[in-house]
Amino acid sequence: MxxxxxxxxxxxxxxxxxxxxxxxxxxxxRKSPQETLGExxxxxxxxxxxxxxxxxxxxxxxxxxxxxTLGGPFRLTDHAGRSVTEQDxxxxxxxxxxxxxxxxxxxPTELGTIAAALDLMxxxxxxxxxLLITIDPQRDTPQQLANYVTLFHPRLIxxxxxxxxxxxxxxxxxxxxxxxxxPDMTDYTMxxxxxxYLAGPDAxxxxxxxxxxxxxxxxxxxxxxxxxxRARS
Ligand code: NI
Numbered sequence: 001m002x003x004x005x006x007x008x009x010x011x012x013x014x015x016x017x018x019x020x021x022x023x024x025x026x027x028x029x030r031k032s033p034q035e036t037l038g039e040x041x042x043x044x045x046x047x048x049x050x051x052x053x054x055x056x057x058x059x060x061x062x063x064x065x066x067x068x069t070l071g072g073p074f075r076l077t078d079h080a081g082r083s084v085t086e087q088d089x090x091x092x093x094x095x096x097x098x099x100x101x102x103x104x105x106x107x108p109t110e111l112g113t114i115a116a117a118l119d120l121m122x123x124x125x126x127x128x129x130x131l132l133i134t135i136d137p138q139r140d141t142p143q144q145l146a147n148y149v150t151l152f153h154p155r156l157i158x159x160x161x162x163x164x165x166x167x168x169x170x171x172x173x174x175x176x177x178x179x180x181x182x183p184d185m186t187d188y189t190m191x192x193x194x195x196x197y198l199a200g201p202d203a204x205x206x207x208x209x210x211x212x213x214x215x216x217x218x219x220x221x222x223x224x225x226x227x228x229x230r231a232r233s
Contacts, residue, residue, distance in 0.1 A: 061198065061207030061221040070205035071096075071197065074169040076133065079145035079158035086203040093128045093226065094199040095218075098175045100136035100190050101148040106211065108152075110194055115153040116215035117222065124223055130156045135177035136190050137166045173197060173205070198222055200229070 064070060075085045095114050099107030111132060118125040130153055134140035137160045140148075145158025160166070170177060177192035196209040196218065206225055209218050 061209050061213075061218070063207060064205060070173050070208070071199045071203050072172050073203065074165070074172065076159040076161040076165055076169065077142055079142050079149055079160075081142045084159070089129055089131075089203065091201045093201060093222070094131055094197075094203070095128055095222070096131045096133060096173070096197040096199055096205075097194075098133050098135050098170060098173065098177070098192060099194070100134050100192070101140050101144055102136065102187075102189065104189075106194050110196060110211065111152040111156070113213070113215050113218065114196060115156070117218040118153060118155075120215055120219040121223060124226060125219075127226060128222060131159055132156060133159045133166070133169060135166060135170060135175065135192050136179075137161055137163055198225060200225070 073086050075083065078084050095117070097107070097110055097114060099110065101107075111130075114130050118128060118130060121128070132145070132149060134145065140158070140160050142158070142160060145160055149156040149158045161169070175193055175195075177190055179188050180191050181188045194211045196213065197205045198207045198209075198218075198221070200206045207221055209221070
């Protein structure tokens with residue numbers, strides 16, 4: 001087979017794989033407590049083909065289904081090597097992304113989106129702290145994260161931890177991630193779901209944004225949440 005055709009086949013397979021991984025991750029996020037992950041995934045696939053929607057969405061972000069709480073407490077290490085918990089960010093709004101510094105394209109794109117959204121918000125953006133939580137703590141040391149976060153935003157904070165700490169925070173956000181060894185690569189890579197989470201001052205998630213959501217949409221949704229919170233107080 002000609003090399004060009006092989007490349008097309010390989011890219012299509014990769015695109016399909018990423019799509020399935022994305023849907024799977026999303027199924028994990030939206031699944032209700034009574035539903036198995038398989039059922040949620042099936043409903044989602046059906047929805048993708050127009051049989052059923054029921055995907056809640058408002059203001060460009062996806063609202064959480066009733067009864068589902070995401071986010072909450074964590075204990076991690078920041079890119080300066082300090083031990084931090086959600087208490088260190090108490091009272092702040094957070095834009096949280098789970099990824100890893102060796103990610104070839106999806107993570108850099110989404111982190112760029114977060115940075116752009118914060119810039120679009122102007123002074124209001126300063127009320128929001130952007131966080132990158134690694135799902136590859138083996139390679140993402142504080143030093144590795146410190147070098148990486150500055151590429152995206154001056155206030156972006158990289159967080160790592162032990163394998164168990166990462167597992168725990170990922171569970172609270174229903175993040176899917178898995179180590180993958182491809183035969184044509186010398187080093188492993190990570191598959192992971194890719195959502196941007198907006199967490200409120202209590203560290204609970206208020207909205208999430210699917211991959212490739214434009215920065216304008218995120219900025220508008222975050223500003224709407226900030227204004228609603230101000231109106232309530
Ligand atoms: Ni990635």
